[in-house]
Amino acid sequence: MTGADALRHPVSDTPTLWEQAAAALILALLSGALLGPIFAPQQQETPVLRLIWPPIYLVILGLAAFRARRMAAAWPAFIPLLLMAVLALASSLWSQAPEVTERRVLALVLTGVFAIYLGAVFRGIALPRMLTAAFLALGVGSLISVFAFPGFGVHADVNAGMWRGLWYEKNQLGMVMAVGLISAAALVAAQEQKADRNLALIALGVCALALLGSQSKTALIMAMLGAGLVVLCLAIRRMGPVFGVIAVWCLGVALFGGLWIWSEFSVEILALFGKDPSLTGRTEIWDAIGRMTERKPWLGYGYSAFWLPHAEPMEWIRHETGWRVPSAHQGWLDLRAELGWTGVGLVGAVVAVTSTAVLIRLTGLGRQEGYWSLAYLAAFLLLSLSESVLMRHQDLPWTLFVALMTRNLMVNRPE
Numbered sequence: 001m002t003g004a005d006a007l008r009h010p011v012s013d014t015p016t017l018w019e020q021a022a023a024a025l026i027l028a029l030l031s032g033a034l035l036g037p038i039f040a041p042q043q044q045e046t047p048v049l050r051l052i053w054p055p056i057y058l059v060i061l062g063l064a065a066f067r068a069r070r071m072a073a074a075w076p077a078f079i080p081l082l083l084m085a086v087l088a089l090a091s092s093l094w095s096q097a098p099e100v101t102e103r104r105v106l107a108l109v110l111t112g113v114f115a116i117y118l119g120a121v122f123r124g125i126a127l128p129r130m131l132t133a134a135f136l137a138l139g140v141g142s143l144i145s146v147f148a149f150p151g152f153g154v155h156a157d158v159n160a161g162m163w164r165g166l167w168y169e170k171n172q173l174g175m176v177m178a179v180g181l182i183s184a185a186a187l188v189a190a191q192e193q194k195a196d197r198n199l200a201l202i203a204l205g206v207c208a209l210a211l212l213g214s215q216s217k218t219a220l221i222m223a224m225l226g227a228g229l230v231v232l233c234l235a236i237r238r239m240g241p242v243f244g245v246i247a248v249w250c251l252g253v254a255l256f257g258g259l260w261i262w263s264e265f266s267v268e269i270l271a272l273f274g275k276d277p278s279l280t281g282r283t284e285i286w287d288a289i290g291r292m293t294e295r296k297p298w299l300g301y302g303y304s305a306f307w308l309p310h311a312e313p314m315e316w317i318r319h320e321t322g323w324r325v326p327s328a329h330q331g332w333l334d335l336r337a338e339l340g341w342t343g344v345g346l347v348g349a350v351v352a353v354t355s356t357a358v359l360i361r362l363t364g365l366g367r368q369e370g371y372w373s374l375a376y377l378a379a380f381l382l383l384s385l386s387e388s389v390l391m392r393h394q395d396l397p398w399t400l401f402v403a404l405m406t407r408n409l410m411v412n413r414p415e
Helices: 003-008 017-031 036-039 045-064 068-073 075-093 100-120 126-148 168-189 194-214 217-239 242-271 280-292 313-323 331-360 362-368 374-382 396-409
Strands: none
Touching: 003 280, 017 045, 017 126, 017 362, 017 396, 036 045, 036 374, 045 068, 045 100, 068 100, 075 100, 075 331, 075 396, 100 126, 100 396, 126 168, 168 217, 168 331, 168 396, 194 217, 194 362, 217 242, 217 374, 242 313, 280 313, 280 331, 331 362, 331 374, 331 396, 362 374, 374 396
């Protein structure tokens, strides 16, 4: 390479080892692993956890500057991020806690920049490979906490005996391990190097064990759905278009059949999974929130301002349900409470555009990445129906969704 070429191409397109390590560390922090349960065991806000993030944000900005050319190529992804940030910041005008809203909008933007960095720089199979390695490490750490430090890694309350690993509770462990399983399945499907396959097989075993130990039903369905889509896409690629048409038709029939069965036998199905018809009180929460959001249907109560302790909405929900509810446990309903139907419409449009882009690029980027985008998108949408993961300011599932959106909307296509 000549001196002029070096000036034009000063940075390799392949993520460096230190970039991969930095990205994995940030993802671990976004998942809430270890530090939260240690420094805030009651899930309370503490200055220690706040002090961790300013240097992390500086690292994010440094990573983005280091990959300025790739970030510039990802400019379409900045448009939805900007629109969501503007709406969230505008909500400080009617928010119950303007300072909280403004602070968390800043976090939303900075973690969004990190997500765009992931999607722009970790191209093709590089993102599933890094995720597989990162979540394998978290899975190993969780197994160590379960067997070596059960007082920390195993629930002792109403979920006694269920594994929680490095997190506050079992559903967090299950969700992270489900994403690890999906990423490992994509790494196998990409059929790159023998080392990748070995890494993926180890991760599949560790993540599956930790997931089963958590006994998280939602995470189990996520993993089955995501990994199942990877296997289906791989089979269609090998068997040909005729098999693909038949498989899609069968899936459609199974989907509509499943919806009918659910509508007729939902109580029996929930009992089979050990759940009561109220979904552990969630239907009562949803009903109470629905009545509360009718007071401010279009703009909501302000970004990240609905569930603040001692705020009017939370106290009213607590009075209606009889306990201090931490969230709606339903992403779209939480979004409606914070930003009204305006926020729901905006995020819904972002999800629709992203989903369309993923489907269009299945034959290109999909093959390169082992169909990770399709698999994770399906799992994320399922998760959004039971957890508050939409437009979160420091949240692993939302960060990975924005990364997925970026890699599928980029002008300079990575395949």
